[in-house]
Amino acid sequence: MAKTMFEKVWELHEVAPESADTPAVLFIDLHLTHEVTSPQAFTLLREKGLPVRRRDLTFATMDHSTPTTTDQVFGGVPIKLASARGQVEQFARNCADFEVELLGLQDQKRGIVHIIGPEMGLTQPGKTIVCGDSHTSTHGAFGALAFGIGSTEVGHVFATQCLLQRKAKTMAVNVEGALAPGVSAKDVVLAIINHIGVSGGTGHVLEYRGSTIRAMSMEERMTVCNMSIEAGARAGMMAPDETTFAYLQGRERAPQGAAWDAAVAAWRALATDEGARFDREVHIDATQIRPMVTYGTHPGMSMAIGDTVPVHAGDSVYAASLAYMGLQPGQAITDVPVNVVFVGSCTNGRLSDLEEVASVLRGRKVAAGVHMLIVPGSQQVKREAEARGLHEVFAAAGAEWRESGCSMCLGMNGDTVAKGQYCVSTSNRNFEGRQGVGSRTLLASPLTAAASAVTGRVTDPRSLLA
Amino acid sequence: MDPIRILRSRTVVMATTNIDTDQIIPARFLTTTTKEGLGAQLFADWRYDASGAPKPDFILNTPAAQGCQVLVAGRNIGCGSSREHAPWALVDFGFRAVISTEIADIFRNNSLKNGLLPVIVDGATHEWLLANPGAEVTLDLETRELGLPDGRKVTFPVEAFARFCLLNGTDEMGYLLGQGEAIAAYEALHGKQPAGATA
Secondary structure, three states, rough: OOOOOOHHHHHOOEEOOOOOOOEEEEOOEEEEEOOOOOOOHHHHHHHOOOOOHHHEEEEEEEEOOOOOOOHOOOOOOOOHHHHHHHHHHHHHHHHHOOOOOOOOOOOOOEEEEHHHHHHHHHHOOOOOEEEHHHOOOOOOHOOOOEEEOOOOHHHHHHHOEEEEEOEEEEEEEEEEEOOOOOHHHHHHHHHHHHHHHOOOOOOEEEEOOOHHHHHHOHHHHHHHHHHHHHHOOOOEOOOOHHHHHHHHHOOOOOHHHHHHHHHHHHOOOOOOOOOOOOEEEEEEHHHHHOEEOOOOOOOOOOOOOOEEOOOOOOOOHHHHHHHHOOOOOOOOHHHHHEEEEEOHHHOOOHHHHHHHHHHHHOOOOOOOEEEEEEEEEHHHHHHHHHHOHHHHHHHHHEEEEEOOHHHHOOOOOOOOOOOOEEEOOOOOOOOOOOOOOOOOOEEEOHHHHHHHHHOOOOOOOOHHOO | OOOOOOOEEEEEEEEEOOOOOHHHHHHHHHOOOOOOOOHHHHHHHEEEEEOEEOOOOOOOOOHEEEOOEEEEEOOOOOOOOOOHHHHHHHHHHHOOOEEEEEEEEEHHHHEEEEEEEEEEOHHHHHHHHHHHHOOOOEEOOOOOEEEOOOOOOOEEEOOHHHHHHHHHHHHHHHHOOOOOOHHHHHHHOOOOOOOOOOO
């Protein structure tokens, strides 16, 4: 019988199938963990006297509450935010006590968990990958079944390398056509979320398909899969292909030699079979997508930059959202003055994102009064960017260049946006207060973020592209 | 985890749609390393003013909300971040059930593991609950029925194993540890290679 990729990966990992009374016991190939959602799980292990069952399949980094200023990371200056310092220190102790491999604060490979997994070659097609973080969906770009879990489940995976799961429904997201110049993967996923809705993917694993996806680089594919959760879907997958294999080959933790050839042969068989049925299908015409920006307080409230803020008379929740954002129905989003621009996060903190930003900033200046913060997704991204001289482009434009981490995406480490300020952000969530109490987030692509930094207004990047 | 069999409570209504977990508990409180005491920070940015004083008009600060165990929320509560701190904060505040037409996947899973019953109801029932804050309702997990004040009963779905765990106040860890032999057999079959690479 023809199967979807999700069904194939699922069946490969069934320790015990589901029944009416019990969920399936699903084996987990890679458990990524970080400082924020693991402490209570380590406590559970201690209380029950249990070890981490598969240390070889468990990998730790610190990213959420870590500082991004060089003095606090490498300069011997203690982490200024006391609660963050305590959490980072306890995480290092927990990993040492339970013998979990950790990229510590000063490790040259440290970075955001969803950046370093692919970068090191830990993320591979056909794997089940979990992490106590909803953006684990990122890793689905490789044809892995990857999803976020809570801290109790982090404890389950620590102790048993398994999770109890009910099989999700499947949704094919067919994206067809070539993207117009200046339109990027971020615009594509914002358009998809706008189409499906912020809860449209609930209960489903998405599979992104079609010519637009096939033409994307791995970095672009990761941007799309990253935001699957913003459509309510725990996971989003893409079939592995030559682009996937070329990205992975030679990476530190990817299979090597004969094992590589065997792995690629197995990975090729993962794609959804011809004729396999999805529970739901949607179609997106990528040729119609323009640079997008969010105007409201969830990622589904998005629009093309050239359009005006939609009018929904009589909807009090909508009105409250616009009031929080300080926007009026019917106004042009290009009127909005920009106070802060944030480039980074697991959505858009990779080298190609930084190159796009540099392509706009080269020979230009960040507008007066705009604070632009550029935070690489990992220390490796930072080194690669600096080897290409991007940091000099950023500095010449007047942007700030930091050490890696989640930073201003959620402001846990103190990198925050002030109350009432507008931040054009390449991150993934524009919820109220997400970037700091009272912060107003406008999600956009790296190109749009850079263009908006230069003009000081929300700007369609095509107006600045030669 | 305390078992749940029957809950009888007045409701608190928060009709806002898409209440995300960043609202339920903002990220700056996630540097905690325990589960305890998060009820004080529940809905912090809606509940307190800039000086930290409770806003008198916010529902959870009103006398009517005190002692309520059932939160009726607008469509799609719990979207966004996977932080289990969200159900920890709700339970610490005193809630034992959340009712909506849609509840986000990860939040629903996390809730079930912490004695917070996620209850999905049809649109008409939801409309009635939103329009009647403070209604005295009954949630019977044994029969999977929501009882309304006029005697109507509405059935709600609960995954069978999660229901078993909630009724008995047990957690899933014991069951998973009991699968040790099956897990070892799986591992022996797949060796150290992740399963996807040996297909």
